[in-house]
Amino acid sequence: MKRFFSFLVLAVLFTGCDDGDMQEVSFEFNESAAGSCNSNASSFFIYKTTDQRALILKLAERNFTNTVTSDSLAQQGGAISLDIDTNNQLIYRVYNDNITPTTMCPPNGVPAAYPVVTEERRAINGGKMFIRTTPIRSEENANGSTTITEYLHTISFSDITFITADGVQRNESLPPVTYRTPASSFNFTNLSSVQICAENNHTLLFRYLNDKAMTLRLSEADAAFLFSNDISAPKVRYLNSENILNYRFFSRTDITPLTNNYFCSVTQPDLPSVRYIWTGNSSVDQNTGVIEVVTEQTDDNLFKHTITLKNVTMARASQNFKLERDFIFGEVETTTVP
Incomplete structure (x- = not known):
C-alpha cells in the first residue's frame, strides 16, 4: 500500500x-x-x-x-x-x-x-x-x-x-x-515429522522446530475414524470446537527448547512461554476447514495416513492468512495386531 x-x-x-x-x-x-x-x-x-x-x-x-x-x-x-x-x-x-x-x-x-x-x-x-x-x-x-x-x-x-x-x-x-x-515468517516445511500424544478424550498431533509449532487436536472419536484402517476412500472431518488447529510462536526457546515432553505433559509447562497463537477457523461449510485423511496399506500390518487440511484460514484476532488450499499437515503410521 x-x-x-x-x-x-x-x-x-x-x-x-x-x-x-x-x-x-x-x-x-x-x-x-x-x-x-x-x-x-x-x-x-x-x-x-x-x-x-x-x-x-x-x-x-x-x-x-x-x-x-x-x-x-x-x-x-x-x-x-x-x-x-x-x-x-x-x-x-x-x-x-x-x-x-x-x-x-x-x-x-x-x-x-x-x-x-x-x-x-x-x-x-x-x-x-x-x-x-x-x-x-x-x-x-x-x-x-x-x-x-x-x-x-x-x-x-x-x-x-x-x-x-x-x-x-x-x-x-x-x-x-x-x-x-x-512479519514473523510462517515456515511450515521444516517442521519435525508428526508426533502424537494421547490426551483426555482427545488426540494431539504436533510438529515443531525451534520457536514454532503446529498442533492438531482431534476428538477421540474423530481421531479413531480418521486413522482407521479403511483404505477404500478419503475420510473427512472438520475443524470445530473440538478439532482445533493451532500455529504457535514461542519465546526464548534458546534457553528452554521445545521437546516432545512439552506437548505431552499432563500440565503444560510454563517454559518456553507462548508469544502468540494463530488458530484455524472452524468450518462453515463442507468446503472449508476440512481435515482429510487418505490411508494406504504399506505392509501386512502397517498403514500410512496422510493428513491434508483443505481451505483453512488461520486467524489471530482481526488478522488472518490462508494456508495452501491443499495443505499437507503430515503423515501418521499405525499398525494392526497380527
Whole structure:
C-alpha cells in the first residue's frame, strides 16, 4: 500500500521579544516509509529525510510490536497514545548538506563529522503521538495461500509545539509518518515429522522446530475414524470446537527448547512461554476447514495416513492468512495386531 506522505507548509509563530512576526518553515519529505536506527537498546529512533532535512522520532522500539492495535486495549480508537516528553521525542533538523542513511545511523555509532546540523527544533512536552498498526497481506498465490508480509505502523501527531532558538512554533497537527516492520515468517516445511500424544478424550498431533509449532487436536472419536484402517476412500472431518488447529510462536526457546515432553505433559509447562497463537477457523461449510485423511496399506500390518487440511484460514484476532488450499499437515503410521 502506497501512502502519500508530505509535510505541508506550516505557519510558524515566533513569540519573540520584539515584534512577534510570523515566519513560515517548509516541512517536505518523500513518500517512502521511515527508516530506523538501533545502534544500542537506548538509542532506537526512526527518521524521515529529504535532501538536507530530517525528522527524528526517539521512542522505545517496543512500541512497534507486530500486534494490531485495534485488537488490544488501546486508547484513541485503537491507537497507542504516547505523550511527548523526555522518553518520546520529536526532533526536526536541518544539515549543511544532503543526508544519507549513514548520516542518520553511522555503522560504528559515532556521528560523522560531515554534514553538520545547522538548525534543530525539538517538540516540547504536551504534544502527543499516536501509533496505529495494521497488517499487510500478500495476494493469493497459485496454491491459494496468502501470508502477512509486514506490519504498517502509522504515527500521527497532535498539539505539537517546537522550541527554536528564536521562540516557539506551534503546529496543531503534523501529517503522519509510516514505519514498516517485517512479519514473523510462517515456515511450515521444516517442521519435525508428526508426533502424537494421547490426551483426555482427545488426540494431539504436533510438529515443531525451534520457536514454532503446529498442533492438531482431534476428538477421540474423530481421531479413531480418521486413522482407521479403511483404505477404500478419503475420510473427512472438520475443524470445530473440538478439532482445533493451532500455529504457535514461542519465546526464548534458546534457553528452554521445545521437546516432545512439552506437548505431552499432563500440565503444560510454563517454559518456553507462548508469544502468540494463530488458530484455524472452524468450518462453515463442507468446503472449508476440512481435515482429510487418505490411508494406504504399506505392509501386512502397517498403514500410512496422510493428513491434508483443505481451505483453512488461520486467524489471530482481526488478522488472518490462508494456508495452501491443499495443505499437507503430515503423515501418521499405525499398525494392526497380527
